[in-house]
Amino acid sequence: MTTVLISGLGLIGSSLARIMKQSVVQPTILGDDPNDDTSQFLLGQGIIDERVKLLNAASRADIIVLAGPVSVIIKQLTQLATADLKPDVLVTDVGSTKMQVMAASKPLQQRQIAFMGGHPMAGSQQTGARAGREDLFDNATYFIVDGSQTPAQTAQFKACLAPAGLRWVTVPAVAxxxxxxxxxxxxxxxxxxxxxxxxxxxxxxxxxxxxxxxxxxxxxxxxxxxxxxxxxxxxxxxxxxxxxxxxxxxxxxxxxxxxxxxxxxxxxxxxxxxxxxxxxxxxxxxxx
Amino acid sequence: MTTVLISGLGLIGSSLARIMKQSVVQPTILGDDPNDDTSQFLLGQGIIDERVKLLNAASRADIIVLAGPVSVIIKQLTQLATADLKPDVLVTDVGSTKMQVMAASKPLQQRQIAFMGGHPMAGSQQTGARAGREDLFDNATYFIVDGSQTPAQTAQFKACLAPAGLRWVTVPAVAxxxxxxxxxxxxxxxxxxxxxxxxxxxxxxxxxxxxxxxxxxxxxxxxxxxxxxxxxxxxxxxxxxxxxxxxxxxxxxxxxxxxxxxxxxxxxxxxxxxxxxxxxxxxxxxxx
CATH class of the missing domain: 1.10.3660.10 (6-phosphogluconate dehydrogenase C-terminal like domain)
Known part of the structure; x- marks a missing residue:
């Protein structure tokens, strides 16, 4: 049983949750978002299984997806660097830029925690969980910036998002x-x-x-x-x-x-x- | 019975013809275009009633719509200035710019032939008669630049295009x-x-x-x-x-x-x- 914790349940985060719920992996999804309305909506729809706080629930996750804005992701990476985590957890993000994020993940990686940079190339002028769609990323490019993740962790993450038919492309952060x-x-x-x-x-x-x-x-x-x-x-x-x-x-x-x-x-x-x-x-x- | 001659049966010209055919005016439409395929297509669809050449058929028209590119419109205005025309004909155009067109219409207007500048604000990256649609201009703005047309001529032209629900806006050419x-x-x-x-x-x-x-x-x-x-x-x-x-x-x-x-x-x-x-x-x- 795979447990995925998604922090930030806006357009991107909630769409990822929707896709993962369609996958054969059938992960348990823990959702962290400050917005009560969003969280209740996603719980009601069965898109997340439980509402949590990132730092309280991080130790239960096999995959942690940071899906807030880049400034929030950077703060969370610093917090996770001293948090209680499963030794084989994969931490990843969906931030729009990668150089700052990869730099901010260094303390986490120095603790031998696997980090992988990520960025799905889709979006809409709409925002928020209610605008999320399971087809938001259909056939889109999903960039991966290699951090310290193992091939098995990458494969498991891709399996969770398999229903979207993404084109996975690995690039250096600067490119x-x-x-x-x-x-x-x-x-x-x-x-x-x-x-x-x-x-x-x-x-x-x-x-x-x-x-x-x-x-x-x-x-x-x-x-x-x-x-x-x-x-x-x-x-x-x-x-x-x-x-x-x-x-x-x-x-x-x-x-x-x-x-x-x-x-x-x-x-x-x-x-x-x-x-x-x-x-x-x-x-x-x-x-x- | 109103006879309209449209010269240039591309996206704009052929769409205007389609709209006019839906109007209560029920004009006879003479179409002028160098493209054989386009002309046969529009004849076959009943969108134009007869294929003509502008200068040969100009004397039969109550309304002449110049719907080619601005460079062609300017050339045609010069030709029409010496052509045989009905005394109460309305000549108008659909060119994307109006200062050059209004200047080129001066000789025609000096002959007491009514000219009105026009420009429907719609379009598509598609071109050509087959891309024309009777709903191309639905609720769009149609700019009019006053030349020497009478109110009755303006009203008749608008009646021909009534099915499109256009927003008619009169502006000076420079604006x-x-x-x-x-x-x-x-x-x-x-x-x-x-x-x-x-x-x-x-x-x-x-x-x-x-x-x-x-x-x-x-x-x-x-x-x-x-x-x-x-x-x-x-x-x-x-x-x-x-x-x-x-x-x-x-x-x-x-x-x-x-x-x-x-x-x-x-x-x-x-x-x-x-x-x-x-x-x-x-x-x-x-x-x-």
Whole structure:
């Protein structure tokens, strides 16, 4: 019998619990979340079996999943480093950035406790346990950053999440943080900046943003995400994000110059290349 | 009996034809398009009644809708200025920018032919007559730029498109071009630039773009749009686009500085404001 303790029962944590309950492993799930409503809801649905506090229940777990924001994960790793734990427990996390988390897991690992960094690449502008879905990660990439876990522990964790059909990808922490900055963190900054700039410019326009067609809406959908979470992400991955924003602006200035000088060949090439890359992305999705 | 001639039977033109066929006006629709396949398809579906050439059939029309790219519309306005036309014909267009179009309509208007600028705010990354839909514009904004049309002509045009439930908004050409730059043209440049920058940086990464989750995909959906059309739009609205890109970059540098200095209050404020604006946008959509 496997016991999984999930701390943080928001969108990600509660979705992981839902998936694990569908797996052949059939783990007992202990859930830790400060929110009473969330906890009662998940207990009522049978998605968690028992509501616990992380430090009180940690000694009962075979797998501990830290599913709060990165700042909370870091605090919890420090607490777990001196907590009573099963000797063969696997501690893992789902934080959006990995360099800070891996550094914070060092004291735990020095105690010979297995730690594995993790990050499922999915999400929604929605948050909270009620928005969790057992299909949230279907066919998504789940990044693993190797810590000190054994192959058997990795296999058991993957077995718990087998129903989601995840694509497991092992990467070093620094590569992970650069990659997610490019495909998630920077896009969030750009979308929020577009919404803010447009709002500022159109504020006194009676038609304004309400005329925006589907293109604007889809481009800025992610700007509706939780500001607390995204502030934490900016702080925990600031170097990669800032460096990529610099590159983005350099490229943007090149296309702006082409627009200024009516360089139609260069403008066409810019849009044609983007279309080709974008279509490749859709094709890869279909292949999965 | 009203006869409408639509020149350019792509996504927009063919959708307008579909809507008009649902209206109580029940116009006869003459369709002009160089593409044989498109024309046969629309004839077969009863969406157009007859395939014609614009200049040969212009004298039979009560309403002429120019639904090609802006560069083609400008050429056609010059041709129509010397063509045989009914004295009370209404000429209108659906071009994405209006200042150049209004200027090009001057010779026609000087002949006392009524011209009205128009621009339905909808679209899709799809193109072509087969992608046309009678619900493409449902509840969308249709901009009108007053030229020399009479109120009766405007009313008749609106009656033809009544089934779409459009929100008709009259604006000056310069305000229109600034607005669509902000809510459509600039977002396209930003999305294409994001795709190109990410592709360049991730090209040698085995995981690369394929790990991109929903956020990246929705943010860059419009980067899959037709490069020929978007090059033409950039050329026809370059001043507004370039000026807004400058503002965008200035704002982006401010948030980048906040990320660099870990100014969490400023970062939070940035995301919180974007979330508020974005939610207002969704609420306005629901109200409609």
């Amino acid at each position: 992970h943080d650069g990659l997610v900055s490019e495909i998630s963190h920077v896009p969030h900054v750009l979308a929020a900046n577009l919404v803010n700039t447009a709002d500022h410019q159109l504020k006194h326009d009676a038609v304004g943003l309400s005329a925006a067609a589907g293109g604007f809406k889809s481009t800025t959908r992610i700007a509706g995400a939780d500001p607390t979470m995204w502030t934490a992400i900016m702080l925990s991955n600031s170097e990669a994000i800032s460096s990529q924003l610099t590159t983005y602006v350099e490229q943007l200035k090149q296309i702006q110059a082409a627009i200024d000088t009516h360089d139609s060949a260069k403008i066409y090439q810019f849009f044609a290349h983007a279309k080709a890359v974008r279509e490749r992305l859709d094709q890869e999705e279909k292949k999965q | 229109h071009d600034g607005l669509v730059s902000e809510i459509s043209h600039v977002p396209h440049v930003l999305a294409a630039n994001l795709v190109n920058t990410a592709d360049h940086q991730l090209k040698h990464d085995a995981v690369g773009l394929s790990a991109a989750a929903g956020g990246f995909k929705s943010t860059t959906r419009i980067a899959g749009a037709d490069p020929t059309m978007w090059t033409a739009i950039m050329l026809s609205n370059s001043e507004a686009i370039s000026s807004q890109l400058t503002t965008y970059v200035e704002q982006l540098k401010q948030i980048q500085a906040a990320i660099d200095t870990h100014d969490s209050a400023k970062i939070y404020q940035f995301f919180a404001h974007a979330k508020a604006v974005r939610e207002r946008l969704d609420q306005e959509e629901k109200k409609q």
